[in-house]
Amino acid sequence: MIRCEHLRYAYPGDAFELVIDDFSVTKGGSVALVGPSGCGKSTFMNLISGLLVPQAGSILVDDVEVSRLALAERQRFRLTRIGLVPQNFELLDYLTVRENILLPFRIGAGLDREAAARCEELADRSGIAGHLGKYPDQLSQGERQRAALCRGLVTAAPLILADEPTGNLDPENQDRIVSLLLDEARRIGATVLMITHDPVLLPRFDRVVDVLALRKGGAA
Amino acid sequence: MNLAGVLYLGRRYLGRNRVKTALLVAAFTLVWLLPAGIALVVGKVEQQLRARALETPLLLGQAGSPLELVFNGLYFTKPAIATLPFGETEVVGADGLATVIPVYARYAAANHRIVGTTLDYFDYRGLPIREGRGLIDLGECVVGSEVAEKNGIAPGDSVISTPETLFDLAGVYPLKMRVVGVLAANGTPDDAAIFVDLKTAWIIEGLGHGHLDAEKLGEEAKLVGSSGNAEGAVRLNASVVQYNEVTEENVDDFHFHGEIADYPVTAAIVIPADAKAQALLKGRYGKAGGLQLISPEAEMDELFATVFSVQDLVLRLLGVIGFATLAIGALVFLLSNRLRRGEFRHLLHLGADPGTLRALIAFEAAFVIVASCLLAAAGLAILQAIAPVLVRQLLG
Numbered sequence: 001m002i003r004c005e006h007l008r009y010a011y012p013g014d015a016f017e018l019v020i021d022d023f024s025v026t027k028g029g030s031v032a033l034v035g036p037s038g039c040g041k042s043t044f045m046n047l048i049s050g051l052l053v054p055q056a057g058s059i060l061v062d063d064v065e066v067s068r069l070a071l072a073e074r075q076r077f078r079l080t081r082i083g084l085v086p087q088n089f090e091l092l093d094y095l096t097v098r099e100n101i102l103l104p105f106r107i108g109a110g111l112d113r114e115a116a117a118r119c120e121e122l123a124d125r126s127g128i129a130g131h132l133g134k135y136p137d138q139l140s141q142g143e144r145q146r147a148a149l150c151r152g153l154v155t156a157a158p159l160i161l162a163d164e165p166t167g168n169l170d171p172e173n174q175d176r177i178v179s180l181l182l183d184e185a186r187r188i189g190a191t192v193l194m195i196t197h198d199p200v201l202l203p204r205f206d207r208v209v210d211v212l213a214l215r216k217g218g219a220a
Numbered sequence: 221m222n223l224a225g226v227l228y229l230g231r232r233y234l235g236r237n238r239v240k241t242a243l244l245v246a247a248f249t250l251v252w253l254l255p256a257g258i259a260l261v262v263g264k265v266e267q268q269l270r271a272r273a274l275e276t277p278l279l280l281g282q283a284g285s286p287l288e289l290v291f292n293g294l295y296f297t298k299p300a301i302a303t304l305p306f307g308e309t310e311v312v313g314a315d316g317l318a319t320v321i322p323v324y325a326r327y328a329a330a331n332h333r334i335v336g337t338t339l340d341y342f343d344y345r346g347l348p349i350r351e352g353r354g355l356i357d358l359g360e361c362v363v364g365s366e367v368a369e370k371n372g373i374a375p376g377d378s379v380i381s382t383p384e385t386l387f388d389l390a391g392v393y394p395l396k397m398r399v400v401g402v403l404a405a406n407g408t409p410d411d412a413a414i415f416v417d418l419k420t421a422w423i424i425e426g427l428g429h430g431h432l433d434a435e436k437l438g439e440e441a442k443l444v445g446s447s448g449n450a451e452g453a454v455r456l457n458a459s460v461v462q463y464n465e466v467t468e469e470n471v472d473d474f475h476f477h478g479e480i481a482d483y484p485v486t487a488a489i490v491i492p493a494d495a496k497a498q499a500l501l502k503g504r505y506g507k508a509g510g511l512q513l514i515s516p517e518a519e520m521d522e523l524f525a526t527v528f529s530v531q532d533l534v535l536r537l538l539g540v541i542g543f544a545t546l547a548i549g550a551l552v553f554l555l556s557n558r559l560r561r562g563e564f565r566h567l568l569h570l571g572a573d574p575g576t577l578r579a580l581i582a583f584e585a586a587f588v589i590v591a592s593c594l595l596a597a598a599g600l601a602i603l604q605a606i607a608p609v610l611v612r613q614l615l616g
Contacts, residue, residue: 051569076571078570079570079571079572092229094237095232099232104571107571108222108571109222110224135236
């Protein structure tokens with residue numbers, strides 16, 4: 001599903017350099033990315049999603065070499081093949097919860113009945129069905145993160161990238177979010193890559209990869 | 221992002237931030253509407269004032285403000301101007317140099333000016349009667365179309381002149397006038413006027429009045445020990461009731477005291493026989509100290525030279541204010557977009573392409589501009605529709 005080889009990325013004018021020789025994840029697997037702050041976890045995830053383009057090496061996602069795609073193709077690829085779950089929810093305050101969940105369809109090919117039905121189904125499973133008509137500022141932190149998670153899952157993308165989705169939540173909500181994420185990914189056969197700092201959550205994943213160790217030459 | 225998506229997100233953003241959007245639209249609307257509206261209203265005022273002035277070659281009045289004379293004689297405003305004796309109007313026309321139409325526009329009824337004049341006025345202005353007939357007898361009136369519509373007046377009804385001072389017992393008494401005709405609308409001040417014969421206007425003034433024949437009254441109605449009266453004249457006391465309406469039964473009891481030639485008029489329209497007569501008259505009255513003979517067109521030229529210079533200044537100021545408003549609007553927009561940077565970044569992360577994000581921002585800006593232009597256009601259309609009423613109020 002994901003294969004990275006001889007990957008090198010450095011931010012312009014910054015001493016930081018991310019070098020990863022070998023990293024792969026099989027289809028349907030779940031991987032927790034760990035490591036200290038600033039070690040390059042988010043950079044690595046952004047390279048996989050095509051938001052950043054490596055200076056060297058290759059990234060294959062579902063046999064598509066993301067690093068070789070043109071900007072428009074990368075945007076389309078991310079929209080259709082990747083479900084993103086950000087740390088800070090990133091819900092648009094002028095859209096209702098329902099509209100936020102369906103946002104990938106609004107900015108993509110357009111909304112259809114199937115998408116609307118999937119939105120209802122996900123909201124129901126995540127316990128926010130009663131909040132679909134509300135605006136984000138009317139929800140609690142946990143409810144907002146569940147809404148953000150539903151948005152990441154609504155396209156049923158084969159790859160889900162979650163950047164510390166439980167970072168701002170209490171333990172109860174952390175557990176709920178991770179359970180939802182992994183259960184839904186398993187249900188649709190999606191691969192999951194999630195950044196986390198919480199050791200309690202690690203046993204829930206198939207693999208745990210320390211990005212700092214990965215940069216020092218380890219293969220994963 | 222597809223176009224439908226851009227429109228959807230743009231619409232939702234504007235709708236959710238409707239106060240900010242409404243304020244921006246309102247500010248931009250004023251930027252477009254104010255200069256255009258001022259130009260439109262001034263243009264309409266000029267059009268109406270000039271049209272009337274062009275139709276009136278010369279205007280005779282008592283010496284004073286020529287502009288006030290124009291406004292009284294042509295637009296029936298400024299009722300308090302100095303009057304000239306009716307005899308003077310006859311003098312102007314006596315040697316065949318001109319046709320003279322006296323105008324006495326001083327009193328009012330139901331907030332409309334009562335204009336005392338002669339039948340020549342209707343011929344000269346080309347005022348056809350839409351309903352009823354023209355003036356024939358004393359105490360009759362013909363009303364303009366607007367007067368009829370506003371007050372629901374038709375031939376057979378009556379209007380009562382408004383007393384000038386309610387508590388002045390020696391002042392002007394109200395006169396009930398029979399409406400005998402309604403004029404066709406012509407979009408001029410004639411529409412809002414009540415026309416009466418000059419003599420009827422003088423009755424309102426108190427120069428003519430009607431009461432029972434003194435010879436038929438009993439002794440109790442007469443004052444004893446009169447002084448200052450002509451020999452043989454009878455002085456009546458307050459028990460004698462004056463008529464406040466001219467009817468078929470009492471019309472013969474109405475009479476005027478003093479010389480008609482001394483009776484007042486506020487202005488006289490002078491229509492010279494030819495250019496030579498016009499030059500002669502101008503020369504004659506240019507030297508006369510007590511009267512003025514003016515060209516309304518020249519007065520309007522002078523007035524609008526001043527109005528346009530003021531308008532020009534106002535428009536320049538509005539231009540500066542408009543520029544500042546647009547600049548502030550642009551700043552609000554830019555700051556708002558800066559605050560939304562996270563939102564745009566996230567849309568990009570989700571897969572929206574940068575071009576359509578620019579389209580989203582452009583849509584929101586275009587909405588404010590287009591909406592304000594449409595509102596300004598609607599405002600202008602409304603102004604255009606109400607301009608005649610507005611102009612009349614401005615002149616009143």
